[in-house]
Amino acid sequence: MAVTNADIAAIFNKVADLLEIKGENPFKVRAYRNAARTVENIGKSLAQLVEEGYDLTKLPGVGHDISEYIKEIVTTGRLKKLEELEKEIPSHLVEMLSIEGLGPKRIKVLYENLHIESLEDLRKAAESGEIEKLPGFGPKLIEKILKGIKLAKKEGKRFKWAVAEYYANELVKYIKSIKGVINIEVAGSFRRKKETVGDLDILVTAKDWEEVSDHFIKFDGIKEVISKGPTRSTVILKSDIQVDLRSVAKESYGSALHYFTGSKAHNIAIRSIAVKKGLKINEYGVFKGAERIAGLTEEEVYKTVGLPYIEPELRENRGEIEAAYENRLPKLIRLEDIRGDLHVHTKYTDGKHTIAQMAKAAKDLGYEYIAITDHSKHLTVANGLDEKRLRVQMEEIDRLNEELDGITVLKGIEVDILEDGTLDLPDSVLKELDIVVAAVHFKFKLSSEKQTARILKAMDNPYVDIVAHPTGRLIGEREAYEVDMQKLLESAKERGCVMELNGQPERLDLNDVYSKMAKEMGVKLAITTDAHNTFSLNYMRYGINQARRGWLEAADVINTLPLKEMKKALKR
DNA sequence: GCCGTTTTCGGCCCGACTGTTTTCAGTCG
Structure with a gap:
């Protein structure tokens, strides 16, 4: 199994944690964390980049040493440096970093003086009063630590x-x-x-x-x-x-808003530019010596470092500062740009409302079109449609379109991609639909090779227009299945397939990194709600949020187009 | 460990709050 970017990032973060406890130069620690962040955000597979002989030092925050470490991890699956650090410092110490009030310095003191190596050691030592004997550890801190141990399980909850x-x-x-x-x-x-x-x-x-x-x-x-x-x-x-x-005071509102919006990485980058210009930026303003030269608005703050305003969704230090310098920031998509929804369900399967109700709700949102894409028969728990029932639905939509004014209902399906990559309904019926959305709903545990081949094969079918929720993840509940996104996007580009950005708050799939990658590769996206009732047509705004984080502009998204052009864009 | 329109060496964002302290270190964001 190939080494993923997440694996590499995890290794660098662990190295950073251990170096921090060891008491290493904090800037060296930061270098590892920066590299981890770059790796997470790069989108492209590092394993593949290494294979292609790409010069990794071109990546931000990756220099000679870390570039070599990445190659080592990709080729061997391990990092000797980490293994040596783990011999030196018990790796369980890292767990203690999650406790409020305990940082690297205090953990080091606890380890060196009391040989505390785990949360359990820590609890015992705190309860027995041993810790209290150490300088700098008073009763309040110990109370905080004991509370922190109990909370440790919930730690990191987002x-x-x-x-x-x-x-x-x-x-x-x-x-x-x-x-x-x-x-x-x-x-x-x-x-x-x-x-x-x-x-x-x-x-x-x-x-x-x-x-x-x-x-x-x-x-x-x-x-x-x-x-x-x-x-x-x-x-x-x-x-x-x-x-x-x-x-903060009124005159500092802009600089404080900038500071508290982050991200941390973006702020550090902006402040570094300021330092080079002989300025200091903090939450109270931009200062030249003792003189405050800006701070009322965020625009002012950016102006002092020679940049145009950068939208909050872009502030992750993923290239937005360079783009701002070169005046090529994206004009981010807005909710008002959306002209229709291309993935919704009705009472025919697991939805709560009728086609007519969904259409009316879409019209009330100001849409021009809505595609009805109920499940196909394999998804029995959702009462998925077979060909016969789908044809009944198609007739109802035809009738409805004759009655409706101001909105067009499109005939569609969310067809299951079966394990072998074939589709759950025959081409004879798919070709009569306006739109075919294809999705994986089972067999999430296939190997990356098999899962990728499965979806690629589905995309080979000329009637497939959109690949729905392409990674299958459910935030906080289910990891994305393993799949080679680079290959999926390449083939989407070749075949003229559209990738979905599903607006369900627990899906948001594609995510921001992949959305940006799709845009850069010239793949079009459809932002949809996957609504199962009229209310959740409003999930469009969550999809827009993610799209903006992915640098998407209206032109990257097909459902910003008027009906006729949108249908043309679906053709492949 | 990274980085360079002052630099290939010497920097690396900046401040609030707590707890344990008689002036500040550690943690956090």
């Missing part, structure tokens, strides 16, 4: 963006009820529309911070107040989401 959105809206509404609040915005990964959100960072400017902060910590959904300071307060909600509320 929330789907749509879930975070609910709490964000509630909190903003609650905080806004204070009259003195001037500006309020949820920043952080939420504002960058990341598919999952770890915590909510809310920024406010207000006449009286004390009043806002006192009000904030009385919010009904709060489980615990972590800290409350003169500019920042942190709480944990009952739903375990951490919320940071931060206040």
